[in-house]
Amino acid sequence: MELKPIKQSFSVQYEYQLHFTKDLFHVDNQLFVNIMKGYKDYEAVKLFFVVDKGVADNHPDLLNKISSYCSLYSGNLTCTNTLVIDGGEQSKNHAEYIDLVLKGINENAICRHSFVVVIGGGAVIDMVGYAAAIAHRGVKLIRIPTTVLSQNDSAVGVKNSVNIFKKKNFLGTFAPPYAIINDTDFLATLExxxxxxxxxxxxxxxxxxxxxxxxxxxxxxxxxxxxxxxxxxxxxxxxxxxxxxxxxxxxxxxxxxxxxxxxxxxxxxxxxxxxxxxxxxxxxxxxxxxxxxxxxxxxxxxxxxxxxxxxxxxxxxxxxxxxxxxxxxxxxxxxxxxxxxxxxxxxxxxxxxxxxxxxxxxxxxxxxxxxxxxxxxxxxxxxxxx
Incomplete structure (x- = not known):
């Protein structure tokens, strides 16, 4: 009996949007909650926030604003936790940062119908995106880039990566985000x-x-x-x-x-x-x-x-x-x-x-x-x- 090769092909449709706003987590700005409603409007969506430490330091009210925003819109948003992590290229150079994000995804029970929300520069977004892509074979990601480079280039693509073997972006995935949100307020504090x-x-x-x-x-x-x-x-x-x-x-x-x-x-x-x-x-x-x-x-x-x-x-x-x-x-x-x-x-x-x-x-x-x-x-x- 001759066993012929079994062939199969399929295509996957990807769609994501880049939004522009100012003061994203002001309680009167409904962009973020509306994005979540667009995904699921019958129950609250679980969110795990990862924030670049440099951004948190330059915007000291940010974490409180996120918490207040999620509390106000608790019918649609559940903030499980917020992890503040070192930014810059070092975040892509050391496995400990990936482990911190994966640990947070695990401990906060972030599943494939939940979201990791990363706020920071391109390096942090790259690293967190990589961690999100490998957890449960891919949990949903929202990128909120905070630098010129990440808002115009690195955060709007479909790539995630970290560095290893002294080579840039040696480990990585192609995994489009659910959405990207550019907030001009973050640009004001850039060096x-x-x-x-x-x-x-x-x-x-x-x-x-x-x-x-x-x-x-x-x-x-x-x-x-x-x-x-x-x-x-x-x-x-x-x-x-x-x-x-x-x-x-x-x-x-x-x-x-x-x-x-x-x-x-x-x-x-x-x-x-x-x-x-x-x-x-x-x-x-x-x-x-x-x-x-x-x-x-x-x-x-x-x-x-x-x-x-x-x-x-x-x-x-x-x-x-x-x-x-x-x-x-x-x-x-x-x-x-x-x-x-x-x-x-x-x-x-x-x-x-x-x-x-x-x-x-x-x-x-x-x-x-x-x-x-x-x-x-x-x-x-x-x-x-x-």
Whole structure:
């Protein structure tokens, strides 16, 4: 008797929304409770809150506001507990933080019809999202990002991750959140470097997808640096919109292929973060990675010297330090090792996204290391002359 292979295929529809608001947990703001009603309106939904310590410190009334809000709307919300956890990249570097979240999910009986609500920067959101995705094979997650970078990029995607083996995002899942809520009030307390750092992801998506959007960033560079809220709100909205459109319309939301255009500038950024023991913010490293890759793009003839000058000038005007912290040939070689690590992380053929013009993505499948070394030297030379 011949046993033929049994084949099966199925598709899963994902849907999630990004909401915009101000003072989310003010008792008169019904956005959060309405989101929960949209999931289940016949009984209270159990919630386990995880809050970035830096956010809790800068917003000392936040925990009380969450408690009061849940008490007021107790017919729809049950706050089981609130865990305050250290923020920053360290939260992705140590398994103890994942264990704390998993312990909280277990002890508060958070099931697949309950929610983990994470409030914080991109690193905490990444780590908590990973813990939520592996608990019970996936409990529901609401992300409330509190930095520019997380509101416009890292929190609006479908990825969750932590670092291990000295490699960024080595462990992770693709697990879309139930919803993302951007609250502009959280931006007011950001340090200046965090305010600026998040703009790097907007520059990234503008350079590979929308030259007109890059023109807007260039025109408002000083206003963005000076923390004017209106242009920043537009940059966050536009960047998040383009990111989410790429996920839904790009045909590869879970990155099964070899191209990751949204990681433009990231092969170097990830390595620089590790090499500086994560003293560099992710957005700061991305800015340096973009600067390096557009310099390389100019040296191989993809963009003009004028286009390179425009890009670097805009980033400098916003306030980015684009110099690469490399002090020896050994460190240069260490950085260049990030190219293969980038390929290895995704697998398949090496695919590095560059640009062939403002708003024009261009993938390459090999990097000339001698020219990349020249790019490093040229960029650092230019930054030394500023």
């Amino acid at each position: 200046q470097r965090d305010w600026i750092a998040g703009i790097a992801e907007a520059i990234k998506v503008a350079l590979i997808k929308d030259g007109e959007f890059f023109g807007y960033i260039a025109k408002h560079a000083i206003a963005l640096k000076e923390r004017q809220l209106e242009p920043m709100q537009y940059v966050i909205y536009k960047c998040a919109e383009m990111h989410m459109q790429h996920i839904s319309q790009g045909g590869d939301p879970f990155e099964s292929g070899s191209s990751r255009p949204l990681d433009f500038g990231h092969w170097a950024a990830h390595k620089l973060e590790f090499m500086t023991s994560y003293e560099l913010r992710h957005g700061e490293a991305v800015a340096k990675g973009i600067a390096l890759d557009v310099t390389y793009a100019q040296l191989i003839g993809l963009i003009s010297e004028e286009e390179l000058r425009i890009i670097l000038d805009v980033m400098k005007e916003i306030g980015f330090d684009l110099s690469l912290p490399l002090h020896s040939e050994k460190e240069v070689d260490q950085l260049l090792a990030g190219i293969e690590e980038f390929r290895e992380h995704l697998g398949g053929r090496l695919t590095i996204t560059l640009i062939s013009g403002l708003g024009k993505k261009h993938d390459v499948h090999e990097i000339d290391r001698s020219i990349m070394k020249r790019s490093i030297e040229q960029l650092n030379h230019q930054m030394a002359l500023k």
